[in-house]
Amino acid sequence: MMWTEKGFGLNDYFVIAAVIVSWIIYFFLPKIFSKQFTVLIFLFTLTISSIFDNSFGATPIDLYDIMDGPAYTVMDILVYFLYPPAGYIFLLLYKKLRIRDQHLVLFILISTAFSLGIEWINHKMGVFKYKSGYNIIYSICIYLFVQSIFVLFYRFLYNHGGERIDTSKSRD
């Protein structure tokens, strides 16, 4: 596996710097979630981004490339290290700000706008390269969908975190 497709450029240095900065921010954040749940937050962000990238970013759909081109490189993998701290910050704010149900839509809209801004910077820096008529505006749908299920995922585990699945009980 190659490190990069076209040698080290601005996008590679940008990703390395962004990964370092985002993980430094994470280490200074209060650790309000248990280790198990923190692992699940990281896994959720990594898995969702991987599903989208390896489905919509791959042939035959092929809507975008990460870094220099379609080849799978080490720098492509490094981009995934940007997602876990972002997911952690999202849930931290959700919890810290005590977002009520009536404010949840607004919270997700603001978060989507912020995510779109981050994606735009990444696009300008050459981390994401859109193809096949894809436009950054389409990402709004993805962010709204992903952040909504992220909140549902959190609520699902928050309400039933310690329980064991035993559907036979529900028949009682």
Place this chain on the structure above:
Amino acid sequence: MVITFYFVISWLMMGLFIFNRKKSWGTKKELAFLVLLSCLINSHTYLGLFETFKWMKTTINPKLYIAFLLFRSVFIPFFVSFFSLLFFNCTRSKKLMSLLIYGLIILVLDKISLSFELYSFKKWNHFFTLVYYFLYLYFMIIALKWFKHLGVKEADIGDDVDRKRFWSK
């Protein structure tokens, strides 16, 4: 036909995994951990390993690709998670049987996927598929052990999903 087949087996596998009424196999956090991790591994393996090293070639037909996505990102994660839990919870004598069934299902599905032309082998064969899936299962079981251990350690300090004491300040 192809999409329907993979949709049905994916739906069936999700149902078996989520609504397993036989016994309590794990907490919801453990189930979520297994599905997320297995999905993460499998989606990267097909593109990052098999395609990059040209061991396999995935279809470029959009219809077949949808079926392939169902197989790779829905069926297999739930299937491997199910067998990880089964292997983790069953007795030693049943472990061998579950491994045999696991290998057999993988082999049959590999043959079906090839016949539907979801992917084609370049420098690959059924034996390698079996080796990959057994290593994958082994890794999942080790990961589950670690995750359970993480939960036990936290239970000792009275922790659950989140550390409420931070919020009581």
